[in-house]
Amino acid sequence: MGFCMGVRRAVDMAWATLNRGTGGRIYSMGPLIHNPQVLEKLKRAGLTDLEEEAVSGSVPGDLNGSVVIIRAHGISPECEEDLLSRGASLADATCPKVKAGQLKARALAEYARTIFLAGEKDHAEVAGIRAYAVSAGRGPAGGGTECFVISGAEEAREQAERLFRKAPHAKTALLGQTTMPEDIYLSIAGEIRRYYPNLTIVDSLCRSAPQKAMQELCGKTDALIVAGGRSSANTRRLLGIAQELGKPAWLVETAAELPPEIARYPVVGLSAGASTPDEIIDGIENALLKL
């Protein structure tokens, strides 16, 4: 299991832009991928993280001649407008599945649907989708602007109950972060439907996300290694699935981090987050085979 389609597309787009050269600086909007080893290579080849530069205060206001690569998680419409107004050219690597969610959020908001967005509150993809929904209320069609980000069934029930008290006839819709596990998404939908039986449920989950395969792998193995960056939500979720199922599991970024005690387990499974490159997975697999 290596890069998913969306992350591979973003990384390929970055390398194509770097190899072609643009005569100006090449930025990504946030870390292009949650994998420190791949990020380091891209950085050495000339890719700069615009958000990181902004934190250190060294980004020029004028981005004329620069190319900004939008990563697979996407960005808000306001951020896109800001980059264009500062003269940047955009290379949009927003994953098509994420883009579909952004456009769906906008369309639902334009039709005055109150949106429940299931996902991680601080995740860039969620922030981007939410921004599409909220900004739709300012468009010519007007429309609803409420978009509640919820992370689980309990929170969904509380939020739906609160909304029901003030707007029992609201038209509601549910959208999810692409990597949301399907069982959690459906339990969120069930809670909202207790108050709003006509809830529109959008099929926004990504089947490339490897959670399902992880559950099957846990059933066949004695211990698990999850290969991927610690900053990747997707990789951490895979580790969480294994731990919830009671499997001894470790998250490693490289083969050098394999715990020695893994050799005690007769059958070891190897899984990887959506942004883990094949060469890292191969290195870990070879090291496991040697053990």
Ligand code: SF4
């Ligand atoms: S996990 Fe799915 S939605 Fe997310 S970037 Fe990869 S392909 Fe796109």
